[in-house]
Amino acid sequence: xxxxxxxxASLLAVAGVLAALPFIISDYNVxxxxxxxxxxxxxxxxxxxxxxxxxxxIGHGAFMAIGGYTTAVMSRDHHTNLVVTMLMAFxxxxxxxxxxxxxxxxxxxxxxxxxxxALAVSVPxxxxxxxxxxxxxxxxxSAQTVSHLWLYGAAWTASSILxxxxxxxxxxxxxxxxxxxxxxxxxxxxxxxxLPVYKTLAFGISAAYAGVAGSxxxxxxxxxxxxxxxxxxxxxxxxxxxxxxxxxxxxxxxxGAAFVGLLPSVSSSVPVIGSAHGRDVVFGAAVVLVMLLLPxxxxxxxxxxxxxxxx
Amino acid sequence: xxxxxxxxxxxxxxxxxGAAGLLVGSxxxxxxxxxxxxxxALGAVYGSLALxxxxxxxxTRVVNFxxxxxxxxxxxxxxQLIQWGLSYWETFFATLAIxxxxxxxxxxxxxxxxxxxxVIAAVIVTVGLFILIDGVVNWIWGAGLxxxxxxxxxxxxxxxxxSIARLYPGMLGVVLVSVLLVWALFRFTKLGxxxxxxxxxxxxxxxxxxxxxxxxAIGWGLAAMLGAIAGLMTEPSQFVxxxxxxxxxxxxxFAAAVLGGLESPAGAxxxxxxxxxxxxxxxxYVHPITxxxxxxxxxxxxxxxxxxxxxxxxxxxxxxxx
Amino acid sequence: xxxxxxxxxxxxxxxxxxxxHGISLTVEEGSIxxxxxxxxxxxxTTLRAISGTVRRSGxxxxxxxxxxxxxxxxxxxxxxxxxPEGRGTFSELTVSENxxxxxxxRRGSIKPELERVFSYFPWLSxxxxxxxxxxxxxxxxxxxxxxxxxxxxxxxLLDEPSLGLAPVLVAELFRIVRELNExxxxxxxxxxxxxxxxxxxxxxxxxxxxxxxxxxxxxxELRADDSIRRSYLGY
Numbered sequence: 001x002x003x004x005x006x007x008x009a010s011l012l013a014v015a016g017v018l019a020a021l022p023f024i025i026s027d028y029n030v031x032x033x034x035x036x037x038x039x040x041x042x043x044x045x046x047x048x049x050x051x052x053x054x055x056x057x058i059g060h061g062a063f064m065a066i067g068g069y070t071t072a073v074m075s076r077d078h079h080t081n082l083v084v085t086m087l088m089a090f091x092x093x094x095x096x097x098x099x100x101x102x103x104x105x106x107x108x109x110x111x112x113x114x115x116x117x118a119l120a121v122s123v124p125x126x127x128x129x130x131x132x133x134x135x136x137x138x139x140x141x142s143a144q145t146v147s148h149l150w151l152y153g154a155a156w157t158a159s160s161i162l163x164x165x166x167x168x169x170x171x172x173x174x175x176x177x178x179x180x181x182x183x184x185x186x187x188x189x190x191x192x193x194x195l196p197v198y199k200t201l202a203f204g205i206s207a208a209y210a211g212v213a214g215s216x217x218x219x220x221x222x223x224x225x226x227x228x229x230x231x232x233x234x235x236x237x238x239x240x241x242x243x244x245x246x247x248x249x250x251x252x253x254x255x256g257a258a259f260v261g262l263l264p265s266v267s268s269s270v271p272v273i274g275s276a277h278g279r280d281v282v283f284g285a286a287v288v289l290v291m292l293l294l295p296x297x298x299x300x301x302x303x304x305x306x307x308x309x310x311x
Numbered sequence: 312x313x314x315x316x317x318x319x320x321x322x323x324x325x326x327x328x329g330a331a332g333l334l335v336g337s338x339x340x341x342x343x344x345x346x347x348x349x350x351x352a353l354g355a356v357y358g359s360l361a362l363x364x365x366x367x368x369x370x371t372r373v374v375n376f377x378x379x380x381x382x383x384x385x386x387x388x389x390x391q392l393i394q395w396g397l398s399y400w401e402t403f404f405a406t407l408a409i410x411x412x413x414x415x416x417x418x419x420x421x422x423x424x425x426x427x428x429x430v431i432a433a434v435i436v437t438v439g440l441f442i443l444i445d446g447v448v449n450w451i452w453g454a455g456l457x458x459x460x461x462x463x464x465x466x467x468x469x470x471x472x473x474s475i476a477r478l479y480p481g482m483l484g485v486v487l488v489s490v491l492l493v494w495a496l497f498r499f500t501k502l503g504x505x506x507x508x509x510x511x512x513x514x515x516x517x518x519x520x521x522x523x524x525x526x527x528a529i530g531w532g533l534a535a536m537l538g539a540i541a542g543l544m545t546e547p548s549q550f551v552x553x554x555x556x557x558x559x560x561x562x563x564x565f566a567a568a569v570l571g572g573l574e575s576p577a578g579a580x581x582x583x584x585x586x587x588x589x590x591x592x593x594x595x596y597v598h599p600i601t602x603x604x605x606x607x608x609x610x611x612x613x614x615x616x617x618x619x620x621x622x623x624x625x626x627x628x629x630x631x632x633x
Numbered sequence: 634x635x636x637x638x639x640x641x642x643x644x645x646x647x648x649x650x651x652x653x654h655g656i657s658l659t660v661e662e663g664s665i666x667x668x669x670x671x672x673x674x675x676x677x678t679t680l681r682a683i684s685g686t687v688r689r690s691g692x693x694x695x696x697x698x699x700x701x702x703x704x705x706x707x708x709x710x711x712x713x714x715x716x717p718e719g720r721g722t723f724s725e726l727t728v729s730e731n732x733x734x735x736x737x738x739r740r741g742s743i744k745p746e747l748e749r750v751f752s753y754f755p756w757l758s759x760x761x762x763x764x765x766x767x768x769x770x771x772x773x774x775x776x777x778x779x780x781x782x783x784x785x786x787x788x789x790l791l792d793e794p795s796l797g798l799a800p801v802l803v804a805e806l807f808r809i810v811r812e813l814n815e816x817x818x819x820x821x822x823x824x825x826x827x828x829x830x831x832x833x834x835x836x837x838x839x840x841x842x843x844x845x846x847x848x849x850x851x852x853x854e855l856r857a858d859d860s861i862r863r864s865y866l867g868y
Contacts, residue, residue, distance in 0.1 A: 056431055109430045110374040110573070114565060115617050118610040121562070125607055167327050172615050243435045247313075281450060284443025288421060291436045295428045508723055508734055515721040518684060520709035520738035521782065553859065
């Protein structure tokens, strides 16, 4: 009972802070906070895939691209309500995620990493091929743009809803199946869990989340969807965020989202190295250090601290 | 229950057929011959980097996403050495030595701690390294184009109506000699035997006195050297040096390594040659495919192999227990 | 004769599981000592503790030098050859390469050793290019022994050599071990489930039970006592 209360309390605290934040900080920082929210959604989904069903993906930027382009194109051609486009992105990416998840069943470990890497590089090239519909390298401009405040609200509302959804999924049968698969595929099969169903499902769910994140991402860049925004670096950021987050902790995912959402902007103003390259040097070094020092991510660190506190 | 569902004809048959096809084509068309030579030379470079990937994978079970950037960085070091007045070949060997040390240091500092954790952690460390190296090179040398003297000059040979730039046999020669030396190291020396044993069976190797840790580090050093050779040989073929030098090469090298089988050094080299020749010829003769589509085509090959025969042409099938 | 190998209160564990609770034993140079006992008694773990393959504490001295802090490769370089359970064959490498690995820590030519090895195992010289994994179980066991011999160790640790072998081969194996001991002066510490066979070859024995030494004595003493034979040795 006490754990329930403290979890509820911390959730309420987070919600409270989020609600109050835009009134305290500057508009620029609101846009940064919104960006963190976008990454939160994507990393939440990716965490389900990598952490709970044990499959690597260096390609989720591709799903973000699909979601983002869905929003941009729907808005440009049909002036669809933006929230509706996000729902569409969710659905479309869920289906595509399932489709991608099927061949992914045959691969594991580094092979899966390589295949999803191929996905990350190839999908953003597609708009270049179908430039009439998808705008080529010039990109697609949606008809509506949004303010930073709107984006902040949308991003964190979506985060909350999707977090609740994830929580519901993970505490039920699906979640138990995922955890069983993560711990031992062989044992899971022996207990009657149909591996293909759950592994594909994990792909679908994580893709859907990435799709929504992609919609928000496009809205964050002035409603403009462009191939260069969705390059390999984005997929790498997502994976790094998921790894920094670690498993099974809300705070971990927040930490991961903050890490990838804020660090590049913060490191642009590194002295000596200069803006553009400073970002890469600091980010790259930070990624390496975090992985060496915290291989279980932030969640692992929290777990260790909790054990120390108890002892 | 194995994962393979597709029977590939014996590999040697495929290779002989391919070689025969190339020979016939070259005899009939001088353009074909020129492209074949060019393709083989480029393919040798892809194979060199692919071999580096395979060495690292066999030794430490890690796919080093930063192998290409590492090669690019060592090429920049070479440029710098030439700026400081060293001759080309002095620079060449100095760069190889520096690359070796760099590879060893990276294995000890970055890979050893995460090797036994998850695949994800190791992948991310190499990804972080990719980003870091890219940033550092851009910071130190900037993104502007640089020029390095070609060791092979601009001489062009004319053989029976076919023009062959000295560059191509030069590239091919350097890479093949390096690969042969590496092969000889593994096959004939005690060190090579120790490295192979450590890669296959680390526990049993330790029992006979092999210092497994060092073997793995040396593997990374060798891989870095092969990468440096790939970088140094790529630069003249692209005429300029810029930070994105090795990024497409990495894609081709991945495809080559997977095609040959991630565990097979011979497969990596043959795969590289195959991909080099195929891409060059396809871009010329298959019209919807232009040269900027080379990367997606290489990826298509990569994904195709992964789905049809993940262990590659030369690899042994991995039995999935579930 | 001085003791070549001394163990004093050695403990070992696999993660949280304690496998050895304080083992003490000595092996005199030039002798064959058997380590006996039921499954799970800690016999294999004892050998692993000596070669450094498992986390251990306590004192281990080999030829007067402490082994406590050394890893397997360090122990091997001091002259201890450990043939593990399952033989430790490098299946992917050839027979010749397996033998060369045996001599990894040695410098200089190993021709004289190879010739001696071929005199004990003549059939090996015909199979040099064969992949070691294609040999039968018995042949792999012989190869493992040959590999250990090429190492020219002072101490040979043999783990369950009879496992999975036909009785004829097992007898042959022990005959060769005794010959190596008598002619080459090789000290042997052998772990065996087949106590009868082991005690026939050995000079002394230790019987382990649940990670501790339950009994020890010369092989004659152990064989002579009926009650010991029945309760501990199973025959």
